[in-house]
Amino acid sequence: MANGQQKAQQNLAAFQSWIATQQHKDFEKIVHGGQLSRTEIAKLVGFGKSALVQNSKVRSALKQLEDKLRDKGVLPPLTDMAKSKTDKPKKYDNTTNRKVLDSRRLSSLEAENIELKAKIKELEGQLQRFGELSETLSEMGFMPR
Template identity: 40%
Template sequence: MANGQQRAGENLTAFRAWAQSKSDVDFREYVYRGQLKRSEIFAECGFGRSALAQNPAIRAELEELEAALRKRGVLPAAGGGSDAVDNKPAIRDGQAKQRRQESQRLNSLEQENASLRAELGKAKSMLERCKLMAAFLDETGRMPR
């Protein structure tokens, strides 16, 4: 079992990998009340909300990520003054996550289907070869070299 420092490093690595795998469009799905929704992030990263409180590196990187997203216009500006009323909140596509999961599943099924087709082709060629051997044995009574 990993100690606390190792676990913190693993959690930080998981968070970094998650953040790098997302585009601005993906981040728009996580916007909630002017910031990224922590519960969904941590669920996808595979650790609990307590990691944010106990791991200052994750907290700092999350704040940097949100600041970068604000600069790019993905997140609304912090503060919530009169500017926040004028800006419309980003519309979240509730079905995007499901479509992405279905797309990933479809890709894996297509790969599995292609590998099974290749395996079936090999099996058919082996069967044909065995049929030829059996026919030769029936005709001659000898095994070919």
């Protein structure tokens, strides 16, 4: 069984040999959002997508590959905003999940509120109609015992 460092080396070797077998048209097929699709690369190379993120040597080789493909016109050039964000890790927002749940709950409560208001309006109409009928029967002397 290979330890973590050996596995990282194996993943790097597999990635580099995969790069060597690819042509520009092969890379063009897996472009997604202005960069190479990480999911497709992981499938084609035969390792987990996490290797592209966690293995610094593979990550750096991928960055070099994308830079080279940008220079050759296979990938579109990076925008200024993308250049500024490449070095900074994303900030973790621990409230994201709560916000999504709250949003779903809010929309279901709003839908329920609308349904209940419609039901109240319908019942008030029936109450008014039956109130008038009861009053008419009372005036005519046909009140039930």
